[in-house]
Structure formats: C-alpha cells, structure tokens
Amino acid sequence: MKQETTLHVAETLPARPWGLYGLVAAGIAAFVLVYRALQPVADWLTYDLMRLTPKTHLGDAANFFLYDTAKIFLLLTTIIYAVTLLRQSFSPQRVRRALSGRREGVGNVMAAALGVVTPFCSCSACPLFIGFVESGIPLGVTFSFLISSPLVNEIALVMLYAMFGIKVAALYLGAGMATAVIGGLAIGRMHLENQVERFGIALEDIVEEALPFRQRSCEAWDHTKELLRKVGPWVVVGIGVGAAIHGYVPVDLVARWAGKQNPWAVPVAVLIALPLYSNAAGMVPIAQALYAKGMAMGTVLAFFMAVVGLSTPEFVILKQVIKPKLLVIFAGILTVSFIAFGYLFNAVL
Amino acid sequence: MRVQILGAGCAKCKQLLANAEQAVAGLDPPVEIEKVEGIREIMKFRVLATPALAVDGVVKAAGRVLNHDEIRRLLQNG
Numbered sequence: 365m366k367q368e369t370t371l372h373v374a375e376t377l378p379a380r381p382w383g384l385y386g387l388v389a390a391g392i393a394a395f396v397l398v399y400r401a402l403q404p405v406a407d408w409l410t411y412d413l414m415r416l417t418p419k420t421h422l423g424d425a426a427n428f429f430l431y432d433t434a435k436i437f438l439l440l441t442t443i444i445y446a447v448t449l450l451r452q453s454f455s456p457q458r459v460r461r462a463l464s465g466r467r468e469g470v471g472n473v474m475a476a477a478l479g480v481v482t483p484f485c486s487c488s489a490c491p492l493f494i495g496f497v498e499s500g501i502p503l504g505v506t507f508s509f510l511i512s513s514p515l516v517n518e519i520a521l522v523m524l525y526a527m528f529g530i531k532v533a534a535l536y537l538g539a540g541m542a543t544a545v546i547g548g549l550a551i552g553r554m555h556l557e558n559q560v561e562r563f564g565i566a567l568e569d570i571v572e573e574a575l576p577f578r579q580r581s582c583e584a585w586d587h588t589k590e591l592l593r594k595v596g597p598w599v600v601v602g603i604g605v606g607a608a609i610h611g612y613v614p615v616d617l618v619a620r621w622a623g624k625q626n627p628w629a630v631p632v633a634v635l636i637a638l639p640l641y642s643n644a645a646g647m648v649p650i651a652q653a654l655y656a657k658g659m660a661m662g663t664v665l666a667f668f669m670a671v672v673g674l675s676t677p678e679f680v681i682l683k684q685v686i687k688p689k690l691l692v693i694f695a696g697i698l699t700v701s702f703i704a705f706g707y708l709f710n711a712v713l
Numbered sequence: 714m715r716v717q718i719l720g721a722g723c724a725k726c727k728q729l730l731a732n733a734e735q736a737v738a739g740l741d742p743p744v745e746i747e748k749v750e751g752i753r754e755i756m757k758f759r760v761l762a763t764p765a766l767a768v769d770g771v772v773k774a775a776g777r778v779l780n781h782d783e784i785r786r787l788l789q790n791g
Contacts (some may be wrong), residue, residue, distance in 0.1 A: 455776070456761035456762045456776060457761060460761060488761075488762045488763050488776065489754070490721060490752045490755070490763075491755055491756060491760050491761055491762060491763055492761050492762060494752070494756055494757075495759075495760075495761040496761075515788065531756075583777075586780070587777070590728075594724060594725075677723070681721055684751075684752045685752055
C-alpha cells in the first residue's frame with residue numbers, strides 16, 4: 365500500500381529580502397547592546413542591590429550566577445533561533461536520501477557532517493536508526509550519524525566559541541567528527557549487522573512541501589521557546605553548579621587533582637562522566653567553572669564530551685533495537701575516543 | 714476518527730500527546746487518541762523521527778510537536 369505523507373520543509377528566500385536584512389540588522393544590534401550590558405547589570409544587582417561583598421565566596425558565586433544565567437539565556441535564544449531557521453532544510457528524509465548508496469569512507473564523513481547539523485531528540489534515535497539501516501545505508505555510516513548528532517551540538521559549539529575562543533570550539537567540532545567517522549568505520553569493519561533487529565520494511569518516499577518564510581520564522585520561534593523551556597532547567601542547574609564551583613571550590617583543589625600534571629585526570633574524568641548526562645548547553649557553564657579552577661582544557665573537553673555524548677536515556681531506547689554486544693562496543697569506542705582526545709588536547713593546547 | 718501519537722516516551726512525545734488531548738476535547742463525534750510506544754509498532758508507520766502524529770493510520774507530521782490549534786485544523790481538514 366503506497367502511503368503518501370506530506371511533510372513541510374523550507375522554501376528558498378524571495379529574491380530581494382530587504383525587510384529580512386533590516387530585521388537581521390536590528391536583531392544583531394539589539395543582541396550586542398544587551399550583551400554589553402550584562403556584566404554591569406550583574407555587578408549592580410549583586411553588589412549594590414543585594415549588598416554582597418566582592419571577592420567573598422557568596423559574592424563571587426552570586427555574581428557569576430546572575431551574569432552567567434543572563435548571558436547564557438541570551439546566547440541560547442539567539443543561537444537556537446538562528447540554527448533552527450537554518451536547519452529546517454535538513455529533514456531526516458533528506459539526510460536519508462543523501463546518504464543512501466554512499467560507500468563507506470565518504471559516507472561516514474558525510475554522515476558525521478550531517479549529524480552535526482541535524483537535530484536529534486534521543487527518542488528519535490530508534491526510528492532514525494532503523495529507517496537508515498532499512499534504507500540500505502551501511503551500519504557503519506548510520507553509526508557515524510548516530511555518534512555525531514548528539515555529540516556535536518551546534519548550540520554547545522557556539523557557546524564554547526563564545527566562552528573559550530575559536531580554538532577550543534574547533535577542537536570540539538574536530539574531535540566530535542573524528543570520533544564519529546572513526547567509530548563508524550570501526551563498527552562497519554566489524555560486520556555486526558546481525559546485532560541489529562531487522563524489520564524488513566521498505567520506506568516509502570515522503571512528499572515534502574515548501575513553507576513560506578513567515579511561517580518558518582514562527583515555527584522556528586515556537587521551537588526556540590520550546591527548546592528553551594526544555595533546556596532551561598538544565599542550564600540553570602549547570603550554572604548553579606558552575607557558580608558553586610566558582611565561588612566555593614578552592615583553586616588549588618581542582619588544579620592539583622585535574623591539572624595538567626596529573627596523567628590520570630583524563631581517564632578518571634571520562635569514567636566519572638559515563639553515568640552522568642547533561643544537555644550540552646547545561647554542561648558549558650560547568651566546563652567554564654572547572655577550567656577557571658585549573659582543570660586542564662583537554663580534560664575539561666574530554667569530560668564534556670563524555671557527559672554529552674554518552675547518555676543513559678539514549679542507550680535505554682536504543683536497547684530496543686540494538687543487541688547488548690553492539691551497544692557495549694559502541695560505548696567502548698566512544699569512551700576510548702574521549703580519553704584519547706583528552707590526552708591529545710592537553711598536549712596541544 | 715482516531716489520532717495516533719507515535720513516540721517512545723520522551724518529553725516531546727508527552728507534549729504532543731497533551732496537545733492532542735486538548736485539541737480533541739469536546740469534538741463530536743468523539744475522537745480517540747492512541748499512544749504508540751513500541752518501536753515495532755512505530756516503524757509500521759515508516760517515520761524517521763518521533764514524536765509523530767497520524768490520523769487513521771496516515772502520518773501527518775513527524776519529528777515535531779504540533780500545538781493543539783494545528784492538530785485541530787488537521788482533524789477538521791481531514
């Protein structure tokens with residue numbers, strides 16, 4: 365039975381979108397203004413309004429909390445909105461079509477790259493995974509996508525750039541994609557296709573309809589609000605933990621145990637991170653605080669990736685269609701990669 | 714008419730379900746809402762992303778959460 369399904373995808377922009385340029389310019393101006401005002405306002409709130417003393421634990425923690433919360437929400441709103449707009453062109457169906465018939469190697473790299481730009485809800489992991497596999501996309505290529513999608517989160521990418529600079533952001537992107545490509549290739553080589561439940565279905569073609577820009581923008585804005593609502597609590601908790609670390613953990617403690625000179629810091633950090641899971645956006649403030657306290661940047665990134673890239677909820681869901689042996693191999697490859705990158709970055713940065 | 718909400722149970726899926734329930738409230742004849750959570754059942758609909766919404770077995774939207782207005786419009790336009 366042929367089934368036609370209509371899904372909505374982005375339409376190209378009109379020929380001369382002057383109104384759009386104007387809006388974008390206004391948006392950028394507003395963003396810069398608010399951004400510049402953040403620290404002064406946070407200072408005023410903490411030291412004048414709340415009468416806290418600078419340089420004390422509570423004063424520093426509160427100041428950090430206020431400043432960081434406002435800054436992160438500003439960044440998040442802007443980034444999520446912009447990225448959602450851009451991303452509307454990358455429906456899973458298009459990705460699937462782009463990847464089918466690709467050989468390993470090229471396919472892995474494409475899958476990793478596409479994984480970075482496509483949204484990923486962990487409950488989508490299963491249908492997406494099966495859909496790809498049933499379409500004839502090689503298992504390894506599918507895994508490249510599955511690894512890079514949650515691991516390299518464009519929100520985290522932009523936030524890391526904003527907080528740590530282009531070098532760190534580029535390393536995160538590079539490491540994420542490399543892990544995805546290598547991991548996918550490795551799994552492909554192991555020929556573990558028998559570890560996946562087969563459904564023997566054929567995916568029909570889904571008809572895609574173009575949406576006008578105004579509706580796209582509204583949808584993007586709705587999605588932004590929804591994502592903020594979902595991610596917000598994680599971020600606030602992340603900032604709270606970051607603020608606590610910032611204000612209360614003595615610099616020596618972290619630097620001594622996880623600074624550059626401790627060779628065990630990286631594996632220990634990654635192992636601690638395994639059972640933990642946080643949304644990427646929520647992890648950035650924690651990463652920032654740890655780094656400010658003396659944790660080596662490589663260790664911070666390894667910890668970050670391990671928390672974000674390996675999530676228990678995702679594994680619980682994938683368990684429905686992937687047998688334990690493959691799941692363990694999958695987790696193992698990721699763990700080893702993160703540890704390796706941790707060491708590499710510590711040496712390079 | 715029957716509305717099927719496809720999803721493994723994450724927050725987005727629950728949101729879609731809530732919106733669907735809001736959309737069908739008070740409709741006559743009453744519209745039934747069915748939750749499809751098992752992966753085998755979900756794959757029968759051939760979707761690539763959840764949460765997804767289907768009406769009488771035909772997928773209308775996948776990978777995003779529709780608000781109750783959109784769902785109601787879908788039901789009325791058939």
